[in-house]
Each structure stands twice: as C-alpha cells, then as structure tokens.
Amino acid sequence: MGIIQWSDRFATGDKSVDEQHKELFRLVNKLHDAMKQGKGKEHTVPTIKALAAYVVKHFAAEEALMERSKYPGLAQHRKIHEDLTGKVGVLLADAQAGKNIFTTELSHFLADWLRNHIEGTDQKMVAWVTSNSTARAAPV
Ligand SMILES: [Fe+2]
Secondary structure, eight states, rough: OOOOOOOOOOOOHHHHHHHHHHHHHHHHHHHHHHTTTTTOHHHHHHHHHHHHHHHHHHHHHHHHHHHHHHTHHHHHHHHHHHHHHHHHHHHHHHTTTTTTOOHHHHHHHHHHHHHHHIIIHHHHHHHHHHHHHSSOOOOO
C-alpha cells in the first residue's frame, strides 16, 4: 500500500497530464516504500533522482501547455513549480552528499504537495485550457 493513491478526484481532463501525475504518484510511493523498509541509499538515492528528473519533465510539459493556450495564470503556476523543483533539487543534492534526508515526513510532504497542487492548481488550469483552446499536453 502506497502513501498516495490515484482516484478520479485527481483527474484533470487532460489525458497526458493525468498519466504524468500517475507516474509521479508511483515514484513517491516507491520512495516511501524504500524508506519505510529501511532500504539503503543505493535504493533511495536513485529513486529521488528519478523523481527529480520526472518532476522537471512534467512541469515543462504543463508549462508548454499553458504557453500554447496563453493561460493567464502561467507566471503564478510556474512560480509554484519552481518552488518545488528547487526543494527537490536540494533534497537530491543532500541525499547525494550522504545526508540522511529520508524520513517519512519527506514522503508525506511530497504526497500532500501533489494532492494539493493537482486539486487546487492543475485542475483549475486544465479546465481553463480545455475551454479556451485546443491545446493538450504532450506525453512525457
Ligand atoms: Fe502544475
């Protein structure tokens, strides 16, 4: 059982965005399970590295969608993305430097951030995009 489960309440209306969110859920669950099972850094560091890389690709896909559709909330939404990208980058750097960042608080933070961002920010964005343009997100 993971820390975050997909359900229809997270659906945005854009198939690619939803697929990318599912992959983020999978990576957060993988990180959480590795930490819970007390797996060593050889498991946790590659997982947080994969998560950091996928976060960057996914945010780029969303931002391209917002640019193509001329979404008026782009700058604000991008700032929220940059904030998380920065946090995940620090986590990865700390993990690679051998610091012990792997606590269940971290996976709870990531899971809460994703839930809140999807329900509070992404759904609003996709609703606007789909009713104001024909743009759809690219798969990642
Ligand atoms: Fe977003």
